[in-house]
Amino acid sequence: MVKLYAIMLYLYIKYPSFLEHQAFYVFFRASTHKTCAQSEGNMKLIIATIKPFKLEEVRIALTESGVTGMMVTEIKGYGAQSGHTEIYRGAEYAVNFVPKIRLDIVVSDDEADGVISTIENTAKTGKIGDGKIFVLDVDQAVRVRTGETGDDAV
Amino acid sequence: MKLKTLIPAFGAFMIASSAQAQETAVAVPTDTVFILNSLLFLIGGFLVFWMAAGFSMLEAGLVRSKNVTMQLTKNMGLFGFACLAYYFVGYNLMYPLGTWATEGVISGIWGPAVLEAVGVDAAGADDYSYASTGSDFFFQLMFCAATASIVSGALAERIKLWPFLVFTVLLTGFIYPLQASWKWGGGFLDAMGFLDFAGSTVVHSVGGWAALAGALILGPRIGKYTKDGKTVPFMASNLPLATLGTFILWMGWFGFNGGSQLAMGSIGDVADVSRIFANTNAAAAAGSIAALILTQILYKKPDLTMVLNGALAGLVAITAEPLTPTLGSAAIIGAIGGVIVVFGVPLLDKLKIDDVVGAIPVHLFAGIWGTIAVVFTNSDASLSTQLYSIIVVGLFTFIASGVLWYVIKSVSGIRVSEEDEITGLDISELGMPAYDIVK
Numbered sequence: 001m002v003k004l005y006a007i008m009l010y011l012y013i014k015y016p017s018f019l020e021h022q023a024f025y026v027f028f029r030a031s032t033h034k035t036c037a038q039s040e041g042n043m044k045l046i047i048a049t050i051k052p053f054k055l056e057e058v059r060i061a062l063t064e065s066g067v068t069g070m071m072v073t074e075i076k077g078y079g080a081q082s083g084h085t086e087i088y089r090g091a092e093y094a095v096n097f098v099p100k101i102r103l104d105i106v107v108s109d110d111e112a113d114g115v116i117s118t119i120e121n122t123a124k125t126g127k128i129g130d131g132k133i134f135v136l137d138v139d140q141a142v143r144v145r146t147g148e149t150g151d152d153a154v
Numbered sequence: 155m156k157l158k159t160l161i162p163a164f165g166a167f168m169i170a171s172s173a174q175a176q177e178t179a180v181a182v183p184t185d186t187v188f189i190l191n192s193l194l195f196l197i198g199g200f201l202v203f204w205m206a207a208g209f210s211m212l213e214a215g216l217v218r219s220k221n222v223t224m225q226l227t228k229n230m231g232l233f234g235f236a237c238l239a240y241y242f243v244g245y246n247l248m249y250p251l252g253t254w255a256t257e258g259v260i261s262g263i264w265g266p267a268v269l270e271a272v273g274v275d276a277a278g279a280d281d282y283s284y285a286s287t288g289s290d291f292f293f294q295l296m297f298c299a300a301t302a303s304i305v306s307g308a309l310a311e312r313i314k315l316w317p318f319l320v321f322t323v324l325l326t327g328f329i330y331p332l333q334a335s336w337k338w339g340g341g342f343l344d345a346m347g348f349l350d351f352a353g354s355t356v357v358h359s360v361g362g363w364a365a366l367a368g369a370l371i372l373g374p375r376i377g378k379y380t381k382d383g384k385t386v387p388f389m390a391s392n393l394p395l396a397t398l399g400t401f402i403l404w405m406g407w408f409g410f411n412g413g414s415q416l417a418m419g420s421i422g423d424v425a426d427v428s429r430i431f432a433n434t435n436a437a438a439a440a441g442s443i444a445a446l447i448l449t450q451i452l453y454k455k456p457d458l459t460m461v462l463n464g465a466l467a468g469l470v471a472i473t474a475e476p477l478t479p480t481l482g483s484a485a486i487i488g489a490i491g492g493v494i495v496v497f498g499v500p501l502l503d504k505l506k507i508d509d510v511v512g513a514i515p516v517h518l519f520a521g522i523w524g525t526i527a528v529v530f531t532n533s534d535a536s537l538s539t540q541l542y543s544i545i546v547v548g549l550f551t552f553i554a555s556g557v558l559w560y561v562i563k564s565v566s567g568i569r570v571s572e573e574d575e576i577t578g579l580d581i582s583e584l585g586m587p588a589y590d591i592v593k
Contacts, residue, residue: 087453088387089460089512090500 043138043154044112048103049077049131050123055101061122062105065114069154071104081129100131106138108151183283185276187419194427195289198413201406202296206233208402209303213310214588215396216459216511218388220578221311222588228306228315232322236299239327242266244298245291248331249339258342261335267291284417293413297357300410301330304361307511309368311388312375312575315583317568321558325364329554333360333547348543349535352414354474354524355544360551362518365509367555372568374508376575385503388510391588393458400462404438407469411476430476434469437476437488441468444492452496460499463512464492470517471524479531487527491520522548 050058055072062070076097083096107115116133124130143153210229217225243264250261269288270280280287302322309318334356336343350356378386390396411434417423445464449457468488472479479487498515507514525544528535562568569575574582581587 087455087457088389089457089503090453090496091385091387091503093387 042109043106043141043151044109045136045138046103046105046107046112046115046119047134047136048105048119048123049075049100049133050103050119051125051129051131052099052101054123054125058103058119058122061118062115065118066111067105067107067115067118069105073102073104075100075102079129079132098129106141106154108154183276184419188276188279188282188285190418191285191416192289194413194415194418195285195293198409199289199293199296201409202293202300202413203406205296205300205403205406205410206303208399208404208406209300209307211395211399211402212462213307213399213511215392215394215399216307216390217310218578219391219589220580220587222391222580223584223586224315224579225306225310226588227584228310228318229303231315231319232302232306233299235319235322236302236326237295239323240267240295240298240331241291243327244331245294247328248294248298248334250335252340254341258340258345259336260332261339297353297410298326298330298334301357301361301364302326304358304513304517305365305368308365308509308513309372310510311579312570313368313372313568314566314570315579317562317566320562320566321364321368321555324558325555329364329551329558330357330360333550336547337543343543343546346542347534347536347539349528349532349540350474350525350543351476351528352411352473354470354521355547358470358473358517359521359525359544360547362514362516362521363548363551364555365513366507366518367552368559368568369507369509369514371556371559371563374506375510376572378508379503379506385500390459396459396462400465403466404435404469407434407438407473410434411473415477426477432481433476433479433484434472436481436484437468437472437491438465439468440485440488441465441471441492441495444468444489445496448493448496459512460496463495463499463516466516467491467495467520470520471527473521474524475528475532475535483531487524487530490527491523494519494523 048058052074059070076099078096078098081098083094083098085092085094087093103119105115112135116135119133140149141151141153142149206229210226213225213229214222243266245267246263246265247261250263253262254260255262269291270286271278276282302325305322305325306318335341337348337350337356338344375388378388380386408431412427412430415423415427415430418427442461442465445460445467446456449455449460468491471487471491471494472484476484495512495515498519499509499512502509502514509515522544525540526537528540529537559568570579570583578587
């Protein structure tokens with residue numbers, strides 16, 4: 001990681017505009033991913049928004065791939081789709097917020113890619129509004145019953 | 155049969171004094187005819203009574219959840235008051251039995267309805283040649299209450315309870331019976347040859363006109379129309395209830411139209427009642443299908459609330475003449491009613507007239523259509539007389555209702571405060587939510 005930041009600093013001094021370049025993010029993401037995966041006890045929080053009718057399919061696929069738990073929330077929101085319109089008794093109205101399901105899944109780093117691709121493959125319909133997946137680092141996890149921490153707790 | 159359709163809805167005593175009716179309805183008075191005629195009134199009456207439940211469920215389903223208890227309270231209240239007002243003054247005002255204060259216009263009998271004595275025999279019956287007074291009173295009372303039910307839906311979610319009930323008393327005690335006497339009491343419209351079998355104009359349009367006058371004076375619900383002229387949909391609280399209400403009304407309508415044959419003591423009458431049942435049903439079915447297909451085409455998705463209104467509009471449209479059409483023409487008359495509603499609802503919104511449940515398109519617009527449609531299937535009808543009667547009844551009801559609404563508004567106010575309206579009438583006026591789901 002130190003080495004990566006050194007390269008970034010060097011690039012930033014030499015080419016201040018490199019941060020705007022998309023290729024950098026691809027490089028950065030691959031690098032951090034590789035770096036983090038090597039270290040033990042680190043976890044990822046995977047937040048996925050999916051179409052509600054895909055929930056059961058995604059749950060089964062994740063369970064089969066070894067995911068043992070998830071948090072599910074019914075949410076409303078909009079993204080690129082930015083809602084749609086409906087008609088009630090002849091009056092058109094905008095549905096700004098579309099119902100979605102939000103999944104919060106915490107897994108160890110080495111499982112993260114598998115979970116992401118499972119969600120991606122299962123939730124995909126190819127139509128507008130399939131949703132998004134976000135990945136965050138998780139500092140700590142504790143299993144309340146046993147006091148286990150880190151990877152062991154998820 | 156032709157003669158019968160000329161005098162479709164006379165009161166008990168009018169029938170007795172009408173030579174035409176005696177020829178066709180009752181040739182020889184017998185116990186059986188008396189019993190069967192009375193039975194038709196009683197069966198028809200309790201079917202029409204059940205329409206009060208239909209209106210209640212339809213309206214409770216179509217208002218927002220914060221106003222459901224109030225809507226049900228208004229429906230219970232209006233029915234009770236309608237029954238009393240019709241008893242105290244309405245019945246005799248509607249059936250002057252030839253005793254006019256102003257010939258053909260205003261009844262000369264002002265006072266409560268009086269039933270026959272307990273356990274009368276043939277000689278003691280008010281009209282042994284026809285039917286019992288109690289059965290006739292009961293049947294006609296239910297029609298009067300139905301008129302008031304029409305008004306409550308249009309003015310929902312913003313009118314105060316008591317001013318609404320005061321109007322109900324005046325509508326059911328005076329406005330409805332007075333104009334009904336012009337046709338069904340043997341008044342001047344009847345003398346002109348106006349045909350309105352079960353009341354597309356006399357009942358439904360009258361309710362619609364009273365609702366329209368009220369809606370104009372009351373104004374739309376807060377937030378219903380934006381400044382740039384757009385209509386904001388307020389979602390129905392409970393579509394299962396609205397659908398149940400529509401089916402209850404549909405069922406009640408068999409009594410409404412079938413009972414309006416007003417006789418069941420002969421082969422011809424029973425066959426006619428049967429014909430009316432089948433035609434009424436066909437019109438409702440076609441009205442609902444018309445709205446279903448039309449909303450699918452216009453909006454890309456069918457709108458259930460319009461389908462419900464469409465069925466009711468079909469029923470209203472066939473009410474003026476449910477006997478003479480064939481099943482096919484009954485269906486066409488009903489289908490046009492359904493089409494009228496699908497265009498009528500957004501039309502009212504364009505004019506910023508806020509009719510919560512679509513009562514005005516269903517009862518007024520389809521009622522006018524049904525009254526005109528009589529001329530297509532009944533050769534005894536004249537278009538000019540039908541139009542003249544629509545205008546006379548419309549003007550009278552609209553002006554009388556408008557004046558009453560205005561007076562009530564000036565005296566006590568008719569609209570709840572802005573805060574109460576936004577909070578919802580259930581909590582602000584009654585302190586009682588309909589659905590206690592938020593613990």
